[in-house]
Amino acid sequence: MNRNFLNSLFRFFMVLGLMCGAGTVLAADEAPDAFVKRISNETLDAVRADKGIKAGDINKTMQLVDSKLMQHVNFRRMTALATGPGWRKATPEQQDRLQEEFKLLLIRTYSGALSQINDQVIEVKPLRGASDDKNLVVQTEVKGKGEPIQLDYRLEKTPGEGAGWKIFDLNVLGIWLVENYRSQFSKEINAGGVDGLIKSLSDRNKSNAKKA
16 A cells, blocks of 8 residues: 555544544633544544454444534535535525535545554644634644654634534645645536536435445
8 A cells, every 4th residue: 555545534534533632621721732633542542452444344434424423524615625615505405415425426536545544653743823713724644654644634613502612624735635635626516516516416425335
């Protein structure tokens, strides 16, 4: 398995691993770097202990995403940013479909990544900027065998019920996930509109399901 493939896998599943945790309640006043460091350590242990996820079990991975990940990720914002201007033209029903198909695409495409987690450790770099910024980036490195992998998280601080830090983008080796998908989605929307993008995502998901 080559380095480029492993790097692409980390784009989604290291955030899945880092954000799923062991069901810890997120403190509203927790510093963002402390937040990432704490749940990183919790989750790496949890993933190593789950044979089903490490074996690439899609159902177990989906359950993990729905029960643990989604409460810590602003996936609606992530999908909207990846979709670009087309998001504002989409109906509420189309937006819901985009979110579901995009989530399924990420899970099915990168389901093998968790099986790659063995002896990796996460080093959180010193935070740049004030920890109370509404939007900031937490920089980390994933260290294991081979060269370290740059992994940065773009977070927002949310108010009200469920207040705390939520992730809406991540960067692996200089490539931001949202920006990477935006260029792909833009081509699909230009060719067939929002429905064309939904169909394309659905077709890719069905193809990935058959391969699995």
